[in-house]
Structures are given as C-alpha cells and as structure tokens.
Amino acid sequence: MSRFQTLAWGDQALVLLDQTRLPGELVYLECRQVEEVARAIEGLVVRGAPAIGVAAAYGMAVAAGEALDQEPGAFRRHLQQARARLARTRPTAVNLFWALARMEEVLVAGNGLDNRQLYERLLARAEALRAEDEAICRSLGRQGAGLLENGFKVLTHCNAGSLATAGYGTALGVIYAAQEEGKQLRVYADETRPLLQGSRLTAWELRQRGVEVTVICDNMAATVMRSAPIDCVIVGADRIAANGDVANKIGTYGVAVLARAHQIPFYVAAPVSTLDLSLASGDQIPIEERRPEEVSRGFGRATAPEDVGIYNPAFDVTPAELVTAIVSERGVARPPFGPALRQWGEGAG
Ligand code: MRU
Numbered sequence: 001m002s003r004f005q006t007l008a009w010g011d012q013a014l015v016l017l018d019q020t021r022l023p024g025e026l027v028y029l030e031c032r033q034v035e036e037v038a039r040a041i042e043g044l045v046v047r048g049a050p051a052i053g054v055a056a057a058y059g060m061a062v063a064a065g066e067a068l069d070q071e072p073g074a075f076r077r078h079l080q081q082a083r084a085r086l087a088r089t090r091p092t093a094v095n096l097f098w099a100l101a102r103m104e105e106v107l108v109a110g111n112g113l114d115n116r117q118l119y120e121r122l123l124a125r126a127e128a129l130r131a132e133d134e135a136i137c138r139s140l141g142r143q144g145a146g147l148l149e150n151g152f153k154v155l156t157h158c159n160a161g162s163l164a165t166a167g168y169g170t171a172l173g174v175i176y177a178a179q180e181e182g183k184q185l186r187v188y189a190d191e192t193r194p195l196l197q198g199s200r201l202t203a204w205e206l207r208q209r210g211v212e213v214t215v216i217c218d219n220m221a222a223t224v225m226r227s228a229p230i231d232c233v234i235v236g237a238d239r240i241a242a243n244g245d246v247a248n249k250i251g252t253y254g255v256a257v258l259a260r261a262h263q264i265p266f267y268v269a270a271p272v273s274t275l276d277l278s279l280a281s282g283d284q285i286p287i288e289e290r291r292p293e294e295v296s297r298g299f300g301r302a303t304a305p306e307d308v309g310i311y312n313p314a315f316d317v318t319p320a321e322l323v324t325a326i327v328s329e330r331g332v333a334r335p336p337f338g339p340a341l342r343q344w345g346e347g348a349g
Helices: 034-042 049-066 072-085 094-109 117-147 171-180 196-210 217-225 252-261 337-348
Strands: 007-010 013-017 026-031 153-156 186-190 213-218 232-235 239-241 246-249 268-269 315-318 323-328 331-333
Touching: 007 117, 013 049, 013 186, 026 034, 034 049, 034 072, 049 072, 049 094, 049 117, 049 252, 072 094, 072 196, 094 117, 117 171, 117 268, 117 323, 117 331, 153 217, 171 196, 171 246, 171 268, 171 315, 186 196, 186 217, 196 213, 213 217, 217 252, 232 246, 232 252, 246 252, 252 268, 252 315, 331 337
Parallel strands: 153 186, 153 232, 186 213, 232 268, 268 323
Antiparallel strands: 007 013, 013 026, 239 246, 246 315, 323 331
C-alpha cells in the first residue's frame, strides 16, 4: 500500500498531493473551485496522463458544486465553460479529453435532472473513473510483469507511477507487479530535465515501495546502458497514435534511439484511454510548449543567460519502429501495432 494518495475527494473538494513540493515535502492542496483545479493541472501539482484525466473529471464535479445555487440554464452554461477551461490546460495527454468526454456523457444522460442530482452524478462518475484507473493500472502491471526477469536492471524516464495515475502506475506499475511476483529489480531513473520528474518523483515513489533505484542525469543514459548494463527500458505515454507512435515526456525519443543502438528492448506501458486512434501517426499529436523559465531559471536559479533563445517542448514522439512492445490492460502488443491497437480501442468502445 502507498503511504500517499495522488488525488482524492474529501470535504467537498478535490485534494491533490502537491507534486511540485516533492520530494522535500508531503503537502496536500484542496481545490474548491474549477479554476484552482485548472491551475493545479497547468502548474503540475497533479501531472501524468491518467492523473490529469481523473483530476479533470473531479474538476467537473467541483464546477457543479460551486454553481449549485444558480438557475438550471446558468448552471449548465457554467459546466460548459468549466469543461472548456479544463480542456485548455494541457494539450498532449489525450486522457484529459477522454475523461472530459466521459463526464459530458453524464450531462447528456442527466437532461432534466436538477442541479444537485447532476452534481451527485458527476461526482459519482469521477469517483468511478478514479477507481477504474487504479484497477486498470493493476491489470496492466500484471500483463507486463512477464517482460521483466529477476535481477533485471530497468531504465525509465519521467514518472509513470502512482503519482502519475490514480494509483499504482503504468510503467512503474509493471515494475511493482514484477516485484509482487518476487522479482528483485534495480531501476535507473533518468532525472528528466527540465522539471526533474524522474529524480524528484520516480525515485521518491520507488523508495516508498522498497524498490532499489539509482538516479542518473539524462545525459548519462548511453553510458549506463553500456556499463550497467540495462536489460530493458520501460516508459509511460501521453498519447499513442493508431500506428503505435508514442508521445511521452521530452527525452523519451532520445532514450529509444539509445536503446536501439544498444539492442535493449524499449517497452511502453499505457492504458487504452491513452490511445488516440483518430490520429494516423505521431506527427499529428499536439506537443505542449511550456514557459522558457522552466529551462532558463530551473527551480528559481539562473541556469542560462537572459538574452538567449529557449526552446521548451514538454513532450516528444517516439516512432513506432523504435518500440519493442506496448503493454496495456488488454495485453502486450508487438509490431506491427496497428491491428492490436485497433482491437484494444474497439474493445474499449
Ligand atoms: O509533464 P508531465 O509530468 O505530466 O509528463 C508525464 C509523462 O510524460 C508521463 O510519462 C506520462 O504522462 C505517462 S504517466 C502514466
């Protein structure tokens, strides 16, 4: 069991573990207004594709709660504005839009209900999505655990763990499931510049669960692949196109290239809600660009001169040909990915 909870509902508020304060402080933030939820997503208080989706779902319940006293027409308009606001927070993780669509279904089905009934249904749906996400991660973990053998050294990038989901994790979920089968693993966590999700979050949560972890700077991955040596790479995803191209944290593509050069399997773990079968390839995935200060003033200190250009894409796309397998709650897919992903997507219908 985790000694922390990434997100939960309590006292008519969405309660988020503030990930910007980790690993130094374990602090929870209460969001009672939809604007607070939106800012928490933008500011990475809550982050990771599945967690963003679940937080946005709760955001719709928060929006309903704050407008209960309005007349029904104004209440519905408020919910539509809330949905639009939440949809503008982060463009890359498709789980956000997937979760908002699941909340919209509640609004459509609840035509004729009063404000309070609608609020209760939205909250119940958000709670269901949270529980479903955790259950999905657990079965995804079991599906992927067979890829990891006792004694493996596993490299990961960014954080695709309990902190990035409603609980358990995707890439780290596979590691936890292998550990629960009695396998001893050592994880190498790329620090993940510029915001250090690997060193701040992945290393922290792996230690919470007793997994051995070594933090490396991103530029050490090639050396570690050769010298450790690494047995496999496993990462999460923010969006997977119909052909198996994978958007994930910036730097993932470079890790995949290095893995291929060292003949190391490169695995992607993601729930079916991360598939975007409407996109033929990764070229069409919108990539978020974040504030230059995240690069030039990393954690408040000047890390570049003021008068230089800064480029700060938050994600990149790894071409399907560099991916050895994709793990979801439905199984393990190998190339060519198209047929398996289509089957998974249709099954999710
Ligand atoms: O910018 P972040 O921290 O939200 O990016 C997170 C990632 O890239 C994760 O690897 C991805 O969302 C998968 S989380 C299970």
